[in-house]
Amino acid sequence: MTTTTTTTTTTATGPAVVGFDNVTKAYGDVRAVDGLTLALYPGETVALLGPNGAGKSTTLDLLLGLKNADSGTIDLFGTGPREAIVAGRVGAMLQSGGLMDEVTVAELVRLACDLHPRPYPVSDVLARAGVTRIADHKVHKLSGGQAQRVRFALATAGDSDLIVLDEPTTGMDVTARQAFWATMREQADQGRTVLFATHYLEEADAIADRVLVLHRGRLLADGTAAEIKARAGARRISFDLPDGPVDEARLRGLPFLATLTLSHSGSAAGSGRTVRIQSTDADATVHALYGLGVYPRNLEVTGLGLEQAFVAITAAEEAKQQS
């Protein structure tokens, strides 16, 4: 089966820092990563998206040398993953990365700094990750969100060129998330590459310069969030109808309709109906709407959000594979 991907228009600066060339990794019959080819460049913030089981964690594990590929090659900074990690080129924050028990946050961060070839001062690392206040707390007594911040501190203990994050903000509150992403943006602005896997599509939309969509171990889409949304094709149309009879069947007969919902919107000014449509050709649908003699109020035509685009793209791929 061939899978098409959109072409990225991300401005690549300099040679690739990460290269996957036709990489495959299977667990028994399951191809967790299936012929993956991609390149990442300095200064990019890249979101790795995909439904559960798409192969995101396996891809990151291969990148970090925690698993070996069955075939294909992985290049990091002109070497293999393990050499790059030993050289301190990569900082990583993994989903389930166990933190040592019985040590304090400061002790653990100091250890990570000691191990890094180009460490930052411990106090800077603690401050950047927002854990100075809990520096003398025992690691095993931290809340989920605090433990995530400590993992973040460990990933930024030294001057690495690539930062790899697996579901980094899980368990963080809104303030911690915002501070976290502001720091990551700074890291990317300084020329580092930030690669993160996430299930929070609004984060990917807001943060990432480039979005990779994985599906069953294959790269389904690669582009900016705007390109991915445009690729999904559909647009949303919403409008209000004044009080009075509505011929719902005629509305449902509009061309290029994917979905239609009708809801009542009672207000002091009177009650009416709000119609929400997803259309694969919004211009034609709106034209036909006027043709029905319907005069919509507050008409809005907007693109899909990244989340809806993601669902549309992955559902279309599922349908293609099952047909």
Ligand SMILES: Nc1ncnc2c1ncn2[C@@H]1O[C@H](COP(=O)(O)OP(=O)(O)OP(=O)(O)O)[C@@H](O)[C@H]1O
């Ligand atoms: N150690 C393992 N042994 C057997 N199968 C595995 C193993 N690790 C992953 N898999 C399978 O490989 C596929 C890809 O898993 P992976 O964890 O990489 O996906 P993911 O995109 O990170 O998923 P999630 O979003 O749920 O974390 C899944 O079908 C998973 O069940």
